[in-house]
Amino acid sequence: MLPPNVSSADFNRAIAAWKQAVGADWVFTSDEDVALYRDAYSPWWDEPDERKASAAVAPYTVEQVQAVVRTANQYRIPLYAISTGRNLAYGGSAPVYSGSVVLDLKRMNRVLEVSERNAYALVEPGVSYFDLHEHITKQKLDVWVDPPDPGWGSVIGNALDGGGGWTAFPFRDHFGAHCGMEVVLANGEIVRTGMGALGNSKTWQHNRWGYGPWVDGLFRQGNMGVVTKMGFHLMPRPEAMQTATVQGAREEDIIPLLDTMNLLENQLAVNGSTSLFGGMRIPGMPGSGAAMWTLQLPIYGPEKVVRAQMEYCREKFAKVPGATFTEGELFRTPLDEATLNRVRKVSFGVPDLSTFGMLGRNPQNPAPPGGHIGFSPIIPRTGEAVLEYLRFYTSNLQAVSEGGTLRFVGPVFMTNWDRSLVAMIMFPIGRDKVMNAKMRAAFEKWVHLAAERGWAEYRAPAGFQDLCAKTYSYNNHALTRFRETIKDAVDPNGILSPGRYGVWPKHLRKGR
Secondary structure, three states: OOOOOOOHHHHHHHHHHHHHHHOHHHEEOOHHHHHHHOOOOOOOOOOOOOOOOOEEEOOOOHHHHHHHHHHHHHHOOOEEEEOOOOOOOOOOOOOOOOOOEEEEOOOOOOEEEEEOOOOEEEEOOOOEHHHHHHHHHHOOOOEEOOOOOOOOOEHHHHHHOOOEOOOEOOOOEOOOOEEEEEEEOOOOOEEEOHHHHOOOOOOOOOOOOOOOOOOHHHHOOOOOOEEEEEEEEOEEOOOEEEEEEEEEOOHHHHHHHHHHHHHHHHOOOOOEOEEEEEOOOOOOOOOEOOEOEEEEEEEEEOHHHHHHHHHHHHHHHOOOOOOEEEEEEEEEOOOOHHHHOOOOHHHHOOOOOOOHHHHOOEOOEOOOOOEEEEEOEEEOOOHHHHHHHHHHHHHHHHHHOOOOOOOOEEEEEEEOOOOOEEEEEEEEEOOOHHHHHHHHHHHHHHHHHHHHOOOEEOOOOHHHHHHHHHOOOHHHHHHHHHHHHHHHHHOOOOOEOOOHHHOOOHHHOOOO
């Protein structure tokens, strides 16, 4: 496969230049090598619309990234930057625009700095959560990472795609916890954001805002540049952690229960990643079916403070008629090995891969399809909105699922982020083309139905990013048009990740 609108002669010249820049062993053009960049969870697997790369190039230094980008600009070859390529369910390592050359940053895997004293890290794109945790453990530093599920992905990649984790606020909002970037622009120039723009900066990871308009957000879920370094604020190891479980038996209980949980979170009396289960029985989900509603409220901090906050939470939920409040075990950190092996590791700053068990082979799912994609609209964080969403889901389920012949997982309510509520529906994806086509159609229907209610995605699989971007339609898609204006200014040849999150360069925009 050639990149679109690129001659074989120009492509060969670019390949030769890249081999010169990064070494011949790190430019991949064979069918066997390029196949490794397919999306393992693609709902278009082995179909004409499957997104595929034409080649891949893996630089080792920021100077090599500059050289790759400049060559791409010269020959107008689209690049698609990935960190480790493990963004499963959202496109993996496959480009949004078929024929793009994958700019694979996995070799840039250096932990550049970790400060225990000021609780921050500076890393490159190829650094995974496992890598950063291992570095911290070997150095015996008293800070935690905040892992997502699973922890094999890139710290930078997860943050840039809007991922989140499981420990305390504000660290579990991974983009929100970042501080400072180094970015290679489409012309090969390097920009450092925030305090890093100072020539001899000593405070790059101390203050994220810097001076003047803040530009970091342009690179979140974006295609305005290639991030080659990124700082993160880390969580100082808490002395203790304890979780309370709150349950309500009646459907309408979700209204005061969620109001109380929101208050406690907004006061930071509860600072861990809360969970909401209930409303419908979902096989394999904790607490599902045991009560109408189950809330889990983790608290991190000094033991005396945790105990006091737990008592305060008990008092608040005592005002909700019929609610039961159960304190869980109080854990003192660091955990010994036996304790760590019986808890959910990610809640204690330890990366893990156990999340694959939910959609893997288990008693409730003896023949898993092999993959999934998710529709994840954000809805208001109120009990009324939860009940409305459940009515919306059940009233449309028969039609969208073709009379119940399609099986979805959901809705799964996610409260990981401060003040946000995500109502995820997951779609099994495999190698059955007929079933995949039905799942694609179902995904599109849920997107349109939700948009009619004023709910939309915060994050989308690669093949559906245009669809979801179009739901952000206020004032004739003014936000998309503004992003396109910026795109045309900073990447006039449109070489950086064209189409990512619905932002296309000018020459590819017509008809989309």
